[in-house]
Amino acid sequence: MRPRLVLHSARLLDPATGGFLPETALAVGEDGRIAALGDDEEVRALAGPATTVVGLDGAVVTPGLVDGHVHPVSGAELTHGLDLSGCAGLDDVRAALAERVRSLGRGEWLFGWGLDPNVFGDRPVAVEPFDAVLDGVPAFLLLFDAHSALASRRALELAGVDGPRTFGQASAEVVCDADGRPTGLLQEDAACELVERAAPRPTHEERRDRLAAALRAMAAAGLTGGHAMDANGESLALYAELDAAGELPLRLRVAPWCQPGTDADGVRELIAGQGAGGALWQVAGVKLFMDGTIDNGTAWLERPDCHGESTHAFWPDPAVYTAIVGELHRAxxxxxxxxxxxxxxxxxxxxxxxxxxxxxxxxVRHRVEHIETVPDDTLGRFRELGVIASMQPTHCCDFTRADHTDNWSRRLGEERAARAWRCRDLWDSGATVVLGSDWPIAPFPPLGVMAGARHRRPGRDLTLPPHGPEQALTALEALRGMTTAPAYAAGEEDRAGRLAPGHRGDLTVFAGDPLTTPATELPGLPVLLTAVDGRLTHRAPQV
Incomplete structure (x- = not known):
């Protein structure tokens, strides 16, 4: 049987060793697996009329990069609005909102995302600074962590939110002032949904088109797969639709949510749903929440933050969470x-x-997602228990500061801020560290994620000092964090994450060597080609 893809004149980089393989060409068979490695002449001889043959002129081939934590469907929808992530202060936000308001029709909603709480400085996070700009405009502004949002006065009115509410999620809250009036700040999904339900929603076709466009952009950035950490709304139907149409350019491993209030029937339904999927997507695992975020005071800390907050678990009774994890483990x-x-x-x-x-x-390989601050005695337990450490280094890079003047660090205080995103310590303790973006919380390009793991500087200004440089990973460790590590986390190390016969033909091709490219230059390294199952999902014009 002739292969579907042949790459030749290449340098084949093995993330297991950090060295180049002696072979210069590979072929991917019709089954989507690597069928052969060899020299250019012998592998090119395998090609048939229907084989895609690409000469790479010395470009570097790695196993396909996988984002270990991403939200494709919700990200595609949320990022369709006004991008506020570049706003450094309240004036910037007001200017961006004013410009968008001028383009709105009467009664039209304004959606924004990526709002950094650091823009408020020492002021409380509330909608009041934007009241003049948003007068009469229904607006929903998602904060960067996607665990909280600001709703304008008109949006609250349309949603019928005029005071505090009680929720099943312990950290969810409609934040109110001393007189019981909402400040506009909504904490966690349950509170945010009060206003989201009142807002117009995109059609199925709009969701599909936005998701397809986002996934194509991910493929062009070098991604061949992602561990999708939700299955909310139409997610599974959209994946199935794109997959059936041959328009799914990433291999997706999907973990539906299990929230507080999930009863025994709900847990059984989650177990029964495992394995559902198609050619390039599969339900595999369950996503749970143990807390919220440090920035909005809903994390669960062993000691309160500087505001006396972050003292409670997401589950009203953490013992219920423990029981559900036990049931899922046994299944x-x-x-x-x-x-x-x-x-x-x-x-x-x-x-x-x-x-x-x-x-x-x-x-069974369980995971902990984010792990933003942990004490020393926690580190070794990841290895001892075989628990995967799933981390997003760009969150540290882009939302905290080396001098600890940012909101996250000020809330925690010096002791805990000094142990931020302990990638190095977890790696050295023997944990498997998987890297990801948590898009739309941070940008999805994987080279930026790998670069952040190495330099730990703000991507928007690489001249600024790094936050915790002693926690940086090496270039090879960062590459493993998006190749061999996600394969291991998924229990697929025998068929993914390596350039070897029998492994998947999920491949990323770079113009240069990602291991020798300086960390600050890595995001600009051209991605020449990506392939999933040996089918090209991105090809640069010059290739």
Whole structure:
């Protein structure tokens, strides 16, 4: 059988060793697996009339890059609005909002995303600074962490939100002033949804087109796969539709949410749904939350932050979370738990330890997502329990500062801010560290994620000092964090993450060597080609 893809005149980079393979060409068979490695002449001889043959003139081929934590559907929808991520102060935000308001029709909603709480300085995060600009305009402005939002006065009115509410999520809140009037700040999904339900929603076709465009952009950035950490709304139907049409350019591993209030039937439904999918997507795992975020005071810390906040778990009764993790473990379902604060991370590790003690299916690989601050005695437990550390270094780079004057660091204080995003310590402790973007929270281009893991500087100004340079990863470790590590986390190390016969033909091709390109220059390294299952999903014009 003739291969579907042949790449030749290439340098084949092995992330397991950090060296180049002796071969200069590879072929991917009709089954989507690497069928042969060899020299140019022998591999080119395998090609048939239907084979795509690409000469790379010394370009570097790596296993396809995988984003270990991404939200494709919600990201495609959220980023359709006004991008506020570049605003450095309140005046910048007001100017951006004013410009967008001028383009709106009567009664039309304004949607924004990426709002950094640091723009408020020492002021409380509230809609009041924007009241004059948003007078009479229904607006919903998502903060950068996507766990909180600001709603304008008109949006609150249309949603019927005129005071505090009670939610099943312990950290969810309609924040109100001393007189019980909403300030516009909505904490966590349950509160945000009060206003989102009142806003116009995109059609199915609009969602599909936005998702397809976002996935194409990801492929062009070098991604061949992603661990999708939600299955909300129409997500699974959209993946199925694109997959059936041959328009899914990434291989997606999807983890539906399990929220507080999920009953026994709901857990059984999550277990029964495992394995659903198509050619390039599959439901594999369950996503849970142990806390919120440090920036909005909803993380779970062992000691309160400087405002006396971040003292509670996301689950009103954390023991219920522990019981559900145990049930999923015994059913062989891997879990991925959002845990940002030190108390949250500790509770997740304790829960996984209890689950493992009950037996169950051997080899289940559980994960902790984010891990923004943890004490020393937590580090070694990841290796001991076989728990994957899933981290997003660009969150540290872009939303905190080396001098700890940012909102995240000021809330935690010097001791805890000094142990931010301990990628190096977790790696050295023997944990498997998976890297990702958490898009739309941070940009998805994987070279930027890998660069941030190495330099730990703000991507918008690389002249600024790094935050915790002692926690940086090497170039090879960063590459492994997006190749071999996500393959291991998915239990697919025997068929993914390497350039070897029998492994998937998911490939990323760069104009130069990502291991020798300086970290500050890495985001600009051209991505020449990406392939999934040996089918090209991106090809630069010059290739």
């Amino acid at each position: 062989g379902v891997p879990t991925a738990t959002h845990a940002i604060g030190d108390a949250a991370v500790r509770h997740v590790l304790d829960s996984i330890e209890k689950a493992r003690a009950t037996g169950g299916v051997p080899g």
